[in-house]
Amino acid sequence: MFIGNNSFTPADLECLEGDAWLQDKIVNSFLAKLQRSANWDRKKRVLVLSSFLADKWEKGSKGIRQWIYKLVRFAIIILLPVCTAAHWFLMAMEPRKCTVACLDSLKSPERAMRFYNYWIEYIAEREKHVPEGLVEWNSVQYLCSQQLDGNSCGIFTYMVSYFNIT
Template identity: 30%
Template structure:
């Protein structure tokens, strides 16, 4: 089918046919489509090349990174390990150095401590030896005075006057007299009043036994009228039966009474006398009946016939340091005699 296009010029009615080479709308559309296809192919080609180059570049970079990263990681790891190793090495070296210093110092400190301890021990031994020598000199001087001035008073223990002739009973293998017994028990009493480490002890004079035996227990109420007997740990009654010394003790807090006899006698009658005396004083003092029960405290046995008084004093002393003792250990009676001499000479008791 032939298409005609009429072109009218301004002021002219002339027309032209398609044979005059004016392209039709269909021919131009076809050409445009071809040009568009070529343009699209070109654009696709350029886009593809661009993507390909980009992908190639990305792959290349990744390969480079993959090739570089392990090496860098390895170097970094190696560097970290090196630093860690150097740090550990320095720490180990420092620790070894400190240990060497400590090992160097400790023996020196131990040596100084050892010297200090040895010096203290040496001084202690020297003082002990010096004190022993001094004590021996004191005992020898007392022995001389016992012969030269036996009537002179060596010490005044509260109301008890101790003469040199009394001290002679301690320095010889002999029975102790009433003065030594009462004076030493008074030392224990004074110590218990002034030293918080010692138990409170209240001793009666040794004459209580003869007093109760001859006059009865009723008059004993005057012996302790100003004393709170219940406040003491032990009330002590020294007993002398003309041939033997032993001790009777009453413990107020436990309401028990015991006999401390170095010949292990039962002494039941003598304990009854002490109970009668306590009953009178208790009723006068507290207005109540006296109740107690007997108990047995094992004591050592004397090894001769003359140390009973020494053991009596020792039992009283031991009760002052161990008021709840269930048993009393043995002593060297000769050494304890010397100790009693020194305590009486100084007028104080050493616990």
């Protein structure tokens, strides 16, 4: 089975059944498909970053050359799905307003601040390679539904992405 440019084995798809947690490959593929659909009519300019970028941040990797996206300034909204400590949440950035929001179904101000700081470090490093003047960002908070179980954060991340894009 293919979703976008990714192929999936039956084992990959097992995470779609029951109460299993969604894998990075599934989340990234479905959000990439949402991005393509939103950008199809060119009214929305959506950029979805790979969750693997956030993995790099968590591991302290400063080697981001392959992760420098050139379309940041032209996007109306940038979405970054993040999985950390077996929990998915979504970061949503608006380059025109230079705002960053953390949409988290298990609200954690510490986690939100940590990933906001990662974004600031990333964009400062990116600015060295792609100067666009996007260096002054502000953290914003939005009301966000909270999950009542221990395993729906991946679906929550997908649905919040869907509603931000459509």
